[in-house]
Amino acid sequence: MNLLWLESAIPVSTIAAWIIRDGKKLYDTALENLGNLHIVPSSAQKLALNTTFKNSFRQAITGGGTSGSFGVPVEKDDKRPPLDIPALDGYALERWETILHYMVSSGTGQSPTRPSQGVLYLLQRSGLMATLHGTPQITSVGFQFLLHSPHAQLWDLLLQYLHMAEERQMDLVEVLSFLFMLSTMELGREYSTENLSETQKAMLEDLRDYGLVWQRKPNSRRFSPSRLSTTLTSSSPPLPSSTATTSGPQEGFIVLETNYRLYAYTDNPLQTAVLNLFVTLKYRFPNLVVGTITRESVKKALQNGITSDQIISYLSAHAHPQMRKNNPLLPVTVQDQIRLWELEKNRLKSEEGYLYTAFASQADYELVLNYAKQLNVVLWENASKRCFFGSLDGHANIKGFIERRG
Structure with missing residues (x-):
């Protein structure tokens, strides 16, 4: 952020003086990553941000130019009732809890409200749910997901959404810029869809399903971010603090x-x-x-x-x-x-592999066994019966070794 507002390059030694000892490793890693992305020179005595990146980043965080990086607010219309923030919070909570409740209750004999098909695909694609005996059920990863705070849960799903966006050939830059745009918007205001790209307009339908945006009608030219969106990059709670979510009341229950x-x-x-x-x-x-x-x-x-x-x-x-x-x-x-x-x-654990037995002599047995041990593929051995069991991966090597010896 310091480099962003400097017009000229600054010596590396000067920047190094800003870094405390405990942060040196983080600083070196950050500098390496920025170098790999060509945002700063990979190796130089002076550092300056890439000019194109610097100008675009300045514009993005100040809202300059015609980029509309903070969204385009719609003028208030006296004919329309004003947005009710408690109702907007209730909408976001209902959509979000529908997703979590479906994850938890599927496969238990209960019949929870089903989220949209897009949400169901995302849950399975991300490994939070899996189909078992024809019924979707929560997985170990899904249960771990429930242990996270609502903030972390939200970003987990959005990161999976980004992976899916690439598969759907959506422009990843536009997807990310729209998410960050939502995080800078004002709760309780309506924004125009006119300046949105086709990718971002397609995202509105998905984000409605997650409870991140609200529209009066699916084809409305206005949308409003919910608290789930406006707190994406903040430390504020993503849902009303008075409402109990999976993270439970703050004091525990x-x-x-x-x-x-x-x-x-x-x-x-x-x-x-x-x-x-x-x-x-x-x-x-x-x-x-x-x-x-x-x-x-x-x-x-x-x-x-x-x-x-x-x-x-x-x-x-x-x-x-x-x-x-x-x-x-x-x-x-x-x-x-x-x-x-x-x-x-977990008393029994099965492993696929091959049993090697009927060795002609003790010397042959020990020779092949030692070779298998060097490969670290021996799962079980019995010296008295002159046999051992090797893993599936090691069979080709052991077989080749025996044939070469023969």
């Missing part, structure tokens, strides 16, 4: 006892659905859910690809303030038992 009994102080159906993935729910009250962590409930979660560490991380991340007075935070007996149940599932 789960109490776990040593007898595996769990109390969740929530009335949010999404949080309840997440708990239902690994807890046997017993009772539901207006603001409280009671359940038990059982061998069956954990095994069900493990079969869906959720790991014991992920379950423990979720419980820790959403522990009630009363729980946070404990050291350790969660009962050790419960943590150990959850991990033991996972070990039960």
Whole structure:
């Protein structure tokens, strides 16, 4: 940012003096990356930003010229009712929670509201969901996704959207510039679609499905960013702080006892659905859910690809303030038992490969075995029976070695 506003090059030694010792490695990495992108000279005594990049970047962050980098606001029309920000927040929350609720509830026998086909494709394409026995179900990656903050979740999906955009032959520069444009817009204002490119107009339909933009009608010439958009590059919460999302109330809501009994102080159906993935729910009250962590409930979660560490991380991340007075935070007996149940599932591990046996002599056996060990492909050996089992990858080399010896 300092280089952006300098008209002349600056000595590398001067810039190096700005860097604290702990930041030296980050500085060197950043300089190398900028050099690889030809934004600064790869090796020079003085540094200056590439002129084209500098002018474009200045224009982008100041909104200069005709670029409309902050969007083109529409004049307020007395005939139209003003935008209601609480209603806009409600719309964004409903769209976003529809996606998360579908991820959690699919495959559990419940029938959650289905998001659009584009959202479903994105969830499967990103590995957050997978089809098992003809039914889409949350994956281990998907459950890890639920442990993230709404901010991180949003960027995870948008990064996958960028990968998809390349496959759909959309202009990646226009996709990125539109996302950053949304982040600079004002919540509660309407903006014109006239200056948008065809790629960006196509994006509006996708971003409506994610709850990032709102339009009165699908073919409307106006759109308004939701709070999910305007906080993309900020530290502000992407949804109203008063609303409980998957990240839960800030202070946490789960109490776990040593007898595996769990109390969740929530009335949010999404949080309840997440708990239902690994807890046997017993009772539901207006603001409280009671359940038990059982061998069956954990095994069900493990079969869906959720790991014991992920379950423990979720419980820790959403522990009630009363729980946070404990050291350790969660009962050790419960943590150990959850991990033991996972070990039960992983007692047997199958590997494809070849069994080598019937060696003519002990010397032949040891010669081939040592060769296989050098390749690091021996999975099992039995010296008394003169046989060993090698991995699939090593078979061609071992076979060739035996034939050459023969």
